[in-house]
Amino acid sequence: MHIPLSTATVKWLSLEDNLKKCSKNPNMSKSKKIRHLFDKKIDFANNATFELPTEAFVLPKWSIPSFQNDKAELNRTKSLLNQFNLEEWSRHTKHRDPSSYITRFVKQKFHPELVTQAWCKFYECLCSFNVIPKEAITSSRFTSFHLCEAPGAFISALNHYIASQGLDVQWTWGANTLNPDHEGNSPQEMIPDDRLLRHTYKNWYFGSDFTGNVTKYCNHVDLVEKIHEKVWLVTADGSIDCSSDPGNQESHVEFLHYCETLTALALLKPGGSFVLKIFTMFEHSTICLLYLLNVCFGKVSLFKPGSSKSGNSEVYVICQHFKGPQVVEKIWPSLLSPYKSGHFVDKSMFDLNKINPDFLTQLLHISRFFMQKQIEHILDNIRFFRNASQNESGKVHQIKVYVANRYINKYKLKSISRHLKLVPTLDISQFFSNEVKKINFVNGVAKFDAKNLVQVNPTLDILDVKLGEKFTQVKSSRFCDNLPKLNFSNKMKSHGPLYQLVANKLGATATIISLDSPFESYYDFQKDFFYKIFHSKKRNFLIVGVPLLTNFLAGVMYILISCFSHVHVHQNGCIILCGGDLAKIAPVFATVEKRYRSVPDCGILQIVPPGLLYSNNFFDFVWNYNRLLQFLNKC
Ligand SMILES: C[S@@+](CC[C@H](N)C(=O)[O-])C[C@H]1O[C@@H](n2cnc3c(N)ncnc32)[C@H](O)[C@@H]1O
CATH class of the missing domain: 3.40.50.12760 (Rossmann fold)
Known part of the structure; x- marks a missing residue:
């Protein structure tokens, strides 16, 4: 008309x-x-x-x-x-x-x-x-x-x-x-600057699908x-x-x-x-x-x-x-x-x-x-x-x-005094830094003291499980730059040379998690990653060429690491965790697993508050590991 x-x-x-x-x-x-x-x-x-x-x-x-x-x-x-x-x-x-x-x-x-x-x-x-x-x-x-x-x-x-x-x-x-921590949201639509958000997380609502x-x-x-x-x-x-x-x-x-x-x-x-x-x-x-x-x-x-x-x-x-x-x-x-x-x-x-x-x-x-x-x-x-x-x-x-x-x-x-600011303890205007400390490899291995990376012996209080829309593809990630280039090659998979090397040496005593089987969606892959750890009866873990792109994966790693004393990253793309006492984290993972069973239609998008993952040492660790994989894929 x-x-x-x-x-x-x-x-x-x-x-x-x-x-x-x-x-x-x-x-x-x-x-x-x-x-x-x-x-x-x-x-x-x-x-x-x-x-x-x-x-x-x-x-x-x-x-x-x-x-x-x-x-x-x-x-x-x-x-x-x-x-x-x-x-x-x-x-x-x-x-x-x-x-x-x-x-x-x-x-x-x-x-x-x-x-x-x-x-x-x-x-x-x-x-x-x-x-x-x-x-x-x-x-x-x-x-x-x-x-x-x-x-x-x-x-x-x-x-x-x-x-x-x-x-x-x-x-x-x-x-x-739009939730900057929902990896199914595209970076073109979002403003990733979370200087205020990360310090006022409880005030933010991301809805029932967490997007x-x-x-x-x-x-x-x-x-x-x-x-x-x-x-x-x-x-x-x-x-x-x-x-x-x-x-x-x-x-x-x-x-x-x-x-x-x-x-x-x-x-x-x-x-x-x-x-x-x-x-x-x-x-x-x-x-x-x-x-x-x-x-x-x-x-x-x-x-x-x-x-x-x-x-x-x-x-x-x-x-x-x-x-x-x-x-x-x-x-x-x-x-x-x-x-x-x-x-x-x-x-x-x-x-x-x-x-x-x-x-x-x-x-x-x-x-x-x-x-x-x-x-x-x-x-x-x-x-x-x-x-x-x-x-x-x-x-x-x-x-x-x-x-x-x-x-x-x-x-x-007029100016206002510091104690009246939204985040009185920090100058958030200065706090936005992408500087990541590089990790040092000695004879091909970088060694980390777990207690410098994560909180040891976490209790159930550490959990902040968020459910939401399952996503098939990671469109954004806090834990790496140049996301599209993270296209992982065969060398990390079970028929690839790196996997074979690791499997021959340590396979009998360790649970090996790699990008082996093709998965339909990222959601399926994450669930599989979690269940491999959850069901494992072994005290050693090898994470072979798996990029830790999401809050969920980084959160699972955060909790897993907390029951080991050291973490080793091998220069050819492998995280090695030896001699952990998994009983310490069993109740935490059991609670997450219960959520998986109770909500088959939803994805689990986060298990610990993102702020915890951004604490400098752990963040640097994850970022460097992802960067290493990026580099290995280019070679
Ligand atoms: C111009 S910015 C807002 C700036 C904000 N008022 C400030 O003062 O900092 C627009 C925001 O809208 C968000 N946005 C766009 N589409 C949205 C949607 N469908 N649901 C929720 N947020 C959305 C973007 O991610 C971006 O953060």
């Missing part, structure tokens, strides 16, 4: 007008633009008159020509960039981004934890709106939940805001994100069940890499935004706030989502923080005064139906005829406001790309310094 929308009331410049405007007066509105960098916000008016349609996802998809024309216009502007070399262009836009010093200045002057651009953007949201509801402050108890949140800069910004404003509230927070994927309905249900007390604030900052199809960014993220929104509505207390990142607003999916939010919240605003790059489409929807779940109660089952099936079918959330026309007029105006600013910025960048000069460079620097200082003054930034 195509329904035209009158554009008479909206002042709109076409691409041609824009180009003319920019080239006539190049310095046109520079100072004005900088002044307005921090004023990009618009509220929806009169949303109390917007009524919720009585059904959802019933009628076929629709589009509105005026919105679609704008989409074409924006894409036409973006396509002007195709003529430039991507790397040169990114360097140029980064150089010309007026907000690009903000993060650096904030970091240098106030040393907050985990300062990123996201930190600066959310800090602006906090300072510009009553995102923390007044009722929460009055009651002295504030709760928040953060969806799609790794690495966690929103949480850090919120903590900094509460502490520096001296808000007298007891704050509890939780968060969700952390908020678009899976099972994880939504699990989350809503586990968060017993509804929260005052939900943030949702999810995004998906759309660089291969930038013209359709909105369609790529629509399902994620819908899932984030439904989860927020299920988690919020009446009176609560919701902050959602979106991009453009041209498609039926975003139009309906914004309509839904306008019906559910007393006030809805769109905000592009000054610290957000002017050349991109990202804006934050700031929703305040949640009216409570009863507002959507009647259509909730139908609203949830795509969530349950895992995708949108060919239907729009609402019938276009049931959406208040005033809302559509306002939205068109709002959408054009942000789009116009984005187009102006892109064209400005193009003009300067062609006419770059030394003089211009100096000016850009001055503008960036001015903008960063303005940010700091406008939002009255």
Whole structure:
């Protein structure tokens, strides 16, 4: 269905007008633009008159020509960039981004934890709106939940805001994100930076399948069940890499935004706030989502923080005064139906005829406001790309310094004392290091004292078993780099020379575990690995060429090693464990085995907390071993 929308009331410049405007007066509105960098916000008016349609996802998809024309216009502007070399262009836009010093200045002057651009953007949201509801402050108890949140800069910004404003509230927070410790998650989708996550692990929820994927309905249900007390604030900052199809960014993220929104509505207390990142607003999916939010919240605003790059489409929807779940109660089952099936079918959330026309007029105006600013910025960048000069460079620097200082003054930034930080005992900003100590081989063997690697004599308390989605292939691993190159060759297998050598010498007294039999999925392989150890009656073990890529395998090794006094790694890819007292760890492995029997449909993804595996010596040991195997495979 195509329904035209009158554009008479909206002042709109076409691409041609824009180009003319920019080239006539190049310095046109520079100072004005900088002044307005921090004023990009618009509220929806009169949303109390917007009524919720009585059904959802019933009628076929629709589009509105005026919105679609704008989409074409924006894409036409973006396509002007195709003529430039991507790397040169990114360097140029980064150089010309007026907000690009903000993060650096904030970091240098106030040393907050985990300062990123996201930190600066959310800090602006906090300072510009009553995102923390007044009722929460009055009651002295504030709760928040953060969806799609790794690495966690929103949480850090919120903590900094509460502490520096001296808000007298007891704050509890939780968060969700694609789990960087689920090796079935692809690294392209995730942010692996776990500086905050690893120190606040108990606050993070990865759902019933342990992937952390908020678009899976099972994880939504699990989350809503586990968060017993509804929260005052939900943030949702999810995004998906759309660089291969930038013209359709909105369609790529629509399902994620819908899932984030439904989860927020299920988690919020009446009176609560919701902050959602979106991009453009041209498609039926975003139009309906914004309509839904306008019906559910007393006030809805769109905000592009000054610290957000002017050349991109990202804006934050700031929703305040949640009216409570009863507002959507009647259509909730139908609203949830795509969530349950895992995708949108060919239907729009609402019938276009049931959406208040005033809302559509306002939205068109709002959408054009942000789009116009984005187009102006892109064209400005193009003009300067062609006419770059030394003089211009100096000016850009001055503008960036001015903008960063303005940010700091406008939002009255202050430092907070260390004891008020999320992780008071450590400087997590400095803590992200990939430096791994190399192991030394003497006469082809590296020897480790087990008590320097692991906690000896572990009790059942060490266990933190996590079940979840079985995965067939390891897509990411904390324990090695260059994962795709870990393609293990035959020499490690039972007919290979290394295995034969080891088997001849030690086979009679040791349990040998190798990559021998082909396995259908990584899950099967891990289970087999565990059961070989669990059923072993021998006191010696040889691990021959098995890469320890997952939290599960590393966890099993962690516990196994704890009953030996020494670990030897042979330069040809073999871990040797001799004379262990397996009785010491029998109760621990028996508990894991019980879980295997009780949950045949799930995988065991972790048996000890990841933090334990990242303790330096053990991590170095595993990393070096995997690197050795990588090297051997290349030879
Ligand atoms: C822009 S980052 C969030 C930054 C965060 N707000 C901060 O301040 O540090 C987007 C995050 O969304 C996560 N994400 C993307 N798709 C997701 C999904 N389906 N479920 C859960 N998290 C997802 C990504 O892994 C990434 O960590």
